[in-house]
Amino acid sequence: MTAHADAPDAQALDAQARRLLWRCRRGMKELDVLLERYVRSQVAQASPQDRATLDQLLELPDPVLADHLFGHTPVSDPRMASLVAAIRDCQPGAGPGQVGPAPARLENIFESPEL
Numbered sequence: 001m002t003a004h005a006d007a008p009d010a011q012a013l014d015a016q017a018r019r020l021l022w023r024c025r026r027g028m029k030e031l032d033v034l035l036e037r038y039v040r041s042q043v044a045q046a047s048p049q050d051r052a053t054l055d056q057l058l059e060l061p062d063p064v065l066a067d068h069l070f071g072h073t074p075v076s077d078p079r080m081a082s083l084v085a086a087i088r089d090c091q092p093g094a095g096p097g098q099v100g101p102a103p104a105r106l107e108n109i110f111e112s113p114e115l
Contacts, residue, residue, distance in 0.1 A: 016051060017043045023058045031062060034069055038090040053079045
């Protein structure tokens with residue numbers, strides 16, 4: 001995956017952000033794309049609480065995480081639900097704090113220039 005021009009290079013991220021980025025590499029390509037896109041564009045300015053919530057989210061097994069991110073099961077924790085929505089809404093090329101509507105279909109995430 002190549003980085004966006006707006007997104008910080010992994011080298012420019014602090015140690016915790018690089019660790020979170022590394023943990024986004026999962027067993028499912030769809031999860032990799034969604035999670036890495038979000039972390040590369042948003043984690044540099046994320047609050048410590050937001051980073052802790054992301055860390056907690058990344059502890060979930062891939063099938064549970066996929067169900068949450070793809071909207072198959074709701075997330076009961078409000079902070080985590082907000083994060084899941086932000087990950088789903090993060091679009092290719094989105095700069096810090098910028099999100100857009102989620103792709104109409106999951107297949108649309110593979111039409112991005114970052115792959």
